[in-house]
Amino acid sequence: VNVSASESVTATQSPALSITKTATESTFAAVGDVLNYTIVVTNTGNVTLSNVSVSDPLTGLNTVIGTLAPLASESIATSYIVTQADIDAGKVDNTASAAVGA
Numbered sequence: 001v002n003v004s005a006s007e008s009v010t011a012t013q014s015p016a017l018s019i020t021k022t023a024t025e026s027t028f029a030a031v032g033d034v035l036n037y038t039i040v041v042t043n044t045g046n047v048t049l050s051n052v053s054v055s056d057p058l059t060g061l062n063t064v065i066g067t068l069a070p071l072a073s074e075s076i077a078t079s080y081i082v083t084q085a086d087i088d089a090g091k092v093d094n095t096a097s098a099a100v101g102a
Contacts, residue, residue, distance in 0.1 A: 016045035017052065019098045028092070033082040041065060041098045042073040049100050056096040 024036040039056065043049050052065040052074075059078040068074060078096075086092045 013047045014045045015047050015049060015100065016043070017049065017098055017100060018042045018044045019054075019096060021056075021094070021096045023094075028082045028086070031082055031084050031087065035080045035082065035092060035094075037078050037080070037094065037096075039076045039078065039096045040073050041068065041076070043068040043070050046070050052098055052100055054096065054098045056094065058092070058094045061096070 018041070020040045020042075022038050024038070025033075028035060037056070037059065039054060039061070041052060041054055043052075047070065049068045050066065052068050053063070054065065054076060055062045056078055059080045061076065061078040063076060065074050080092065080094065082092065
């Protein structure tokens, strides 16, 4: 006689992602000054994320993190060269984004 029993318990998957961006420099004064940024993408959820795309249109950054385990972070460096329009505007606003995709 051979018998078996099985039971399946469903995991509660909570994918989540956070992003921070910091500049090394706090001011700039001349055309050609370089602003250096560090972007940190963190998996704040409880499942491994795959194909995390990170973009920063101002600096031209467009990259993909293959996999990011729960609570793991990836740091990405990028930079931007100041233009006369930036000096005339009095500041550089810069936004990076991250998304999970296929």
